[in-house]
Amino acid sequence: MATLKEIAEKLGVSVGTVSKGLNGADDISETLRRSILDTAVEMGYTNSRTQKKIHRKMAVFIENMEYEDENSFGYEIVMGFRKAAHNAHWGVDIYPVTPAFQEENRYENFLLQMKYSGAFILGFSLGDPWMEQFHTASIPTLLLDNFIPENPSIGSIGTDSEEAFDMAVSHLSALRHEKIAFLNGSSGSLISDQRMACYLQSMLRHHLQVDPNLAIYGWYVADSAKYHVPGMIARGATAFLCGNDLIASGVISCCRELGFSVPEDISVIGFDDIPLAEELDPPLTTICQNRFELGKSGFYGLQSMTDHVPLSKSLLRPTLIVRSSTAIAKPRLPEPCEADQDSIIFKNPSLLARFT
Amino acid sequence: MATLKEIAEKLGVSVGTVSKGLNGADDISETLRRSILDTAVEMGYTNSRTQKKIHRKMAVFIENMEYEDENSFGYEIVMGFRKAAHNAHWGVDIYPVTPAFQEENRYENFLLQMKYSGAFILGFSLGDPWMEQFHTASIPTLLLDNFIPENPSIGSIGTDSEEAFDMAVSHLSALRHEKIAFLNGSSGSLISDQRMACYLQSMLRHHLQVDPNLAIYGWYVADSAKYHVPGMIARGATAFLCGNDLIASGVISCCRELGFSVPEDISVIGFDDIPLAEELDPPLTTICQNRFELGKSGFYGLQSMTDHVPLSKSLLRPTLIVRSSTAIAKPRLPEPCEADQDSIIFKNPSLLARFT
Numbered sequence: 227m228a229t230l231k232e233i234a235e236k237l238g239v240s241v242g243t244v245s246k247g248l249n250g251a252d253d254i255s256e257t258l259r260r261s262i263l264d265t266a267v268e269m270g271y272t273n274s275r276t277q278k279k280i281h282r283k284m285a286v287f288i289e290n291m292e293y294e295d296e297n298s299f300g301y302e303i304v305m306g307f308r309k310a311a312h313n314a315h316w317g318v319d320i321y322p323v324t325p326a327f328q329e330e331n332r333y334e335n336f337l338l339q340m341k342y343s344g345a346f347i348l349g350f351s352l353g354d355p356w357m358e359q360f361h362t363a364s365i366p367t368l369l370l371d372n373f374i375p376e377n378p379s380i381g382s383i384g385t386d387s388e389e390a391f392d393m394a395v396s397h398l399s400a401l402r403h404e405k406i407a408f409l410n411g412s413s414g415s416l417i418s419d420q421r422m423a424c425y426l427q428s429m430l431r432h433h434l435q436v437d438p439n440l441a442i443y444g445w446y447v448a449d450s451a452k453y454h455v456p457g458m459i460a461r462g463a464t465a466f467l468c469g470n471d472l473i474a475s476g477v478i479s480c481c482r483e484l485g486f487s488v489p490e491d492i493s494v495i496g497f498d499d500i501p502l503a504e505e506l507d508p509p510l511t512t513i514c515q516n517r518f519e520l521g522k523s524g525f526y527g528l529q530s531m532t533d534h535v536p537l538s539k540s541l542l543r544p545t546l547i548v549r550s551s552t553a554i555a556k557p558r559l560p561e562p563c564e565a566d567q568d569s570i571i572f573k574n575p576s577l578l579a580r581f582t
Numbered sequence: 583m584a585t586l587k588e589i590a591e592k593l594g595v596s597v598g599t600v601s602k603g604l605n606g607a608d609d610i611s612e613t614l615r616r617s618i619l620d621t622a623v624e625m626g627y628t629n630s631r632t633q634k635k636i637h638r639k640m641a642v643f644i645e646n647m648e649y650e651d652e653n654s655f656g657y658e659i660v661m662g663f664r665k666a667a668h669n670a671h672w673g674v675d676i677y678p679v680t681p682a683f684q685e686e687n688r689y690e691n692f693l694l695q696m697k698y699s700g701a702f703i704l705g706f707s708l709g710d711p712w713m714e715q716f717h718t719a720s721i722p723t724l725l726l727d728n729f730i731p732e733n734p735s736i737g738s739i740g741t742d743s744e745e746a747f748d749m750a751v752s753h754l755s756a757l758r759h760e761k762i763a764f765l766n767g768s769s770g771s772l773i774s775d776q777r778m779a780c781y782l783q784s785m786l787r788h789h790l791q792v793d794p795n796l797a798i799y800g801w802y803v804a805d806s807a808k809y810h811v812p813g814m815i816a817r818g819a820t821a822f823l824c825g826n827d828l829i830a831s832g833v834i835s836c837c838r839e840l841g842f843s844v845p846e847d848i849s850v851i852g853f854d855d856i857p858l859a860e861e862l863d864p865p866l867t868t869i870c871q872n873r874f875e876l877g878k879s880g881f882y883g884l885q886s887m888t889d890h891v892p893l894s895k896s897l898l899r900p901t902l903i904v905r906s907s908t909a910i911a912k913p914r915l916p917e918p919c920e921a922d923q924d925s926i927i928f929k930n931p932s933l934l935a936r937f938t
Contacts, residue, residue, distance in 0.1 A: 310889065386894040392731075522890075526885065529882065530883075534875065537896070538899045540895070
């Protein structure tokens with residue numbers, strides 16, 4: 227890791243000037259400041275070696291995720307992170323960011339200048355400008371539900387999808403469901419693809435047949451259900467796993483409109499356990515991501531990374547919260563129908579090919 | 583979580599007596615002491631709530647793994663754990679254990695009595711008496727390279743095998759090897775099975791054909807090579823991935839005895855990067871498990887678990903250390919031969935069926 231002296235030598239300026247550039251002092255030019263930051267990043271300089279215990283701080287960058295309202299998905303994650311950081315005497319600043327903000331500020335320059343030893347990244351999309359920069363970044367960074375291969379400075383954290391689907395499929399299988407459908411969220415996100423793979427593997431582990439027309443990508447909203455549920459019920463589905471609780475709420479409404487009762491005719495399981503889940507009619511059986519503990523674990527993981535642990539993936543246990551939207555399967559005769567255009571085999575043929 | 587008072591009420595004794603039982607005081611009978619410990623375990627009592635920061639301590643239990651000699655596999659793992667624990671002001675005690683010790687001492691009783699808030703488990707086999715107890719244990723426990731499903735008090739730590747095999751197969755594929763063999767360690771251990779699955783997946787991701795006769799379980803010793811290498815070379819293997827560095831050393835000797843040069847004729851990659859690896863002739867290209875960081879990460883993971891984080895799996899990045907045992911493939915004509923009796927299809931047919 228580079229020292230201030232090495233950066234100064236490379237640029238032909240004094241150590242004091244480098245220090246000013248890194249600290250955002252006013253009495254050097256903007257051009258020189260940028261050049262100092264760029265050189266520091268290029269040479270792998272990080273804040274960790276110069277910081278005293280008492281001044282250590284981390285940043286949390288959030289995009290596409292609400293966190294200020296108690297009912298929002300990100301609220302407890304941020305609370306958990308803050309709590310664990312506070313107990314270990316680390317400071318935390320929270321930044322809601324946009325793609326435009328990322329375009330304006332290079333990731334590592336921003337962290338260096340603001341004196342952060344590491345950052346926790348929530349809700350970013352694959353197309354975000356910083357995602358590309360994470361491939362070469364050397365400041366400890368932990369991503370929720372995203373993964374950057376081969377860079378030991380960038381780790382990933384999330385809920386163990388394999389165990390989550392095993393719990394849900396076991397529960398439904400014990401209730402004698404065989405035609406278990408999965409209405410996933412949007413395709414093209416890492417977590418959606420992982421969950422699809424875990425669903426397929428879990429069906430195989432439980433010796434249940436996979437019907438490609440019952441393994442479908444939609445969108446992470448309630449409205450997604452109405453485009454897919456009728457066709458999936460026509461194919462014989464008696465139970466639905468859903469990519470999140472909103473989709474599950476849409477599936478319940480859709481079943482009702484089609485004249486089916488939940489759980490008497492159709493069982494439904496959500497994902498996340500947001501506050502809405504227990505207020506649904508019927509209250510939703512769902513896979514709980516423990517968001518407060520995810521946040522705490524984000525801090526612990528990042529803390530280990532600032533101590534040079536090359537964390538790749540850290541996964542937490544999910545919990546299956548059994549409420550009233552699942553019940554023993556009613557035997558039904560499936561009616562044949564045409565293959566659905568959004569079927570997984572159209573969206574992701576290689577994935578399924580590996581399991582059939 | 584139970585309190586001393588609840589345990590006392592259940593047993594009809596005083597809180598002071600319960601406290602004596604948990605602290606191993608001399609002035610109560612052995613029968614009563616055991617009964618207090620059993621009840622405390624049954625009621626989910628743990629040490630964490632009663633311990634002051636200054637007295638916190640963890641145990642490390644080691645079996646089937648050398649750790650006292652600097653060159654041994656466990657040495658740096660234990661050092662890393664101790665270092666991170668020391669920095670966070672936790673005490674650590676190390677116990678080499680045997681199955682007999684496990685038979686004599688129930689796992690949680692031992693931890694409660696000795697006042698440990700959690701434990702790190704190294705080198706245990708699936709048949710060990712405590713492995714069964716881990717399914718219901720409620721004291722935070724982290725296992726290296728072993729996994730207990732669905733118990734949120736028991737986590738797993740290891741090196742990311744998926745990335746490890748991707749790095750090794752990419753390296754060999756860039757050197758134009760196509761017939762890449764994998765001589766694994768013993769079958770029936772979780773880590774061996776995971777590595778076999780990762781090898782198969784990685785071959786598929788690199789669009790390389792899997793020959794079941796080149797994906798073989800042996801033993802984690804150098805001698806394992808001589809039973810398998812001749813047949814695998816006859817099947818056209820030009821490169822060997824190995825379950826550990828000892829197996830790789832055996833593969834190199836075996837190639838030499840058969841008249842092949844490493845790396846001119848055959849490339850060899852080990853696993854672990856034990857000190858022996860760079861002393862081999864030629865020095866061994868190998869997948870490095872960063873054992874010091876694994877140990878540190880063991881502490882950080884366990885620390886988060888004592889703070890109620892339900893850690894499932896924590897995986898660290900491997901590093902591919904390129905030395906001189908790998909080189910550009912020589913095109914060779916494979917000679918046909920009979921299928922090997924130890925082939926993966928005999929040992930684990932379901933595994934391969936999923937990938938072909």
